[in-house]
Amino acid sequence: MKVLKANKFLFVFILMLFIPAVTNNYTQYIVNMILVYILVTLGFNITLGYTGRFSFANASFLGIGAYVTGLTMVKFNMPFYLAIPLSGVVTALIGLLIGFPALRLHKYYLAIVTVAFTSLMRFVYIHGGEFTFGPSGFDIPYPELFGWVLSTDKQVYYIVLVVFALLFSFTKTLIQSKLGREFVAVKESDSGAEALSINSKHTVLMAFTLSGFIVGTAGGLFSLAIRRITPDAFGMHELIKHFIMVVLGGIGSITGSVIGAIVIIILPEFMRFILDYQEFIYGMIIVLVVLFAPEGVYGFIIRYVPGVSHEKLYAPNTR
């Protein structure tokens, strides 16, 4: 018990092992998606929130990750436990590539270039012919572990959970170290950071590589969880979804990323009867958050809810 108290994270992980006991296939699928999207939001937050670069390549990072895992599994019979890390590495390299224009382009120009990149990648998936299976996408085979086929959402959940736990704690550790402070320092003032011997260019490239790795790996999990991927899953609509998760939860906050992903994944499930208005509701969320809680839900909680420490608000190390 003492060990559990000392390690909150391990305690939560053990609790999460038992989630499939209380879910059905449908709710389990939602849980899988929540875990995937927490990673997606966290990765987006590293470039957009912590390092303050207006990069909107996140949906394409997710797509690249998903396509790498899916295609290597379909075409080369690669086992999922190799395909998912490969997704992370490939997308990390793509992230690094996107990092270079991020060094030179001012905010809005970077936004335009990266949005264009997202559209370009969708174009590549659609017109990739035999290689990407074209506009209709393709089915992802069931993952196999030592000859044992993991065919249900509950079984896939354990893959998602293990990768999620490793990657989440890894990212949290990095952000809560001096690296997190460097990201924020570079966001606020390139020259201020340089004057403290922080290499601002390396820091930005590092953020993009890390973001690519996290979101790409999440993309691998995404393909396993969703079972079928199509080019349209990684376009502008998806990008807006990621953006709302970050803004709603809290820009530059780990807890905020978790809140944003959970809310935006669960919300549509309660709005099935008004699905046509989904975009309208997304728009309203953005407007309301920007007007009334510019620091996101998490920022709102730590600032206005009595009894919650203010200390957390301004420290990348704790929030």
Added chain:
Amino acid sequence: MKSYTPQTPDEEKMPPPILDVKNLSVRFGGITAIQDLDFRISEPGIRGVIGPNGAGKTTFFNTITGFVQPSEGEILYRDQNIVGIAPNRIARKGVVRTFQSSAVFTEMSVLENVMTGYHRLSETTFLGIAFKLKKALKEENEIKSKAIESLKAVNLEHLIHHRAGDLSYGQQRLVEIARALMSSPSLLLLDEPGAGLSEAEREHLIDLLRSVSEDHQTCIILTDHAMDFIMEVCEYLTVLNFGNKIGEGTPVEIQQDSKVIEAYLGRD
């Protein structure tokens, strides 16, 4: 203009100067910001660079710290030419500066701001962070306690968890100074550190700068518009006007220099 170094009994026996700026010129398009400037620091102490607005003080600081490239001339820091080196690498050598318009990280807490200043000395690697190596965790704790010490030195320990951007202008300057001191600089450039400070805060800053320069053998170069502050804290002054050096000497000498008086007050 001849370079003049204070109290040099015997040039041969002196160690290499800490900072040796030779024939420095900085031009922006057709505008000359600094013209053929020689500037040398041979021993630790507090040096002042003064001059009317537009004299080239900030450009001088920007050039030494690598933010502006000189058109001509050399900047030797401990016998190494640092012209053309990226600002972060110059800072890594121990040349740390603060900015005229505060460069405090406004969204960070005061404590985090100051902790960031330790970057130059940090030995923690990416792997050390990722695998939570004991050494990395120990360093993080040390950084924290050092940052608190550094904030105590500028009398801001009661504000450590506040958002840095919420502090007054003067307090932000102090945070920036505390942050710069975290990196144990060997050459510290302060661009108008006294701006926005109350009389009491300014007195305290003078004591702090003196103790830093004496206890840690740090060279401090500072500029300010408050003459009483400059005259009190600096041991030696360089006066710039329109990018030219028009005088150099102790505060007493400078106050009697006819060229300097003319630059500040105009000709009769």
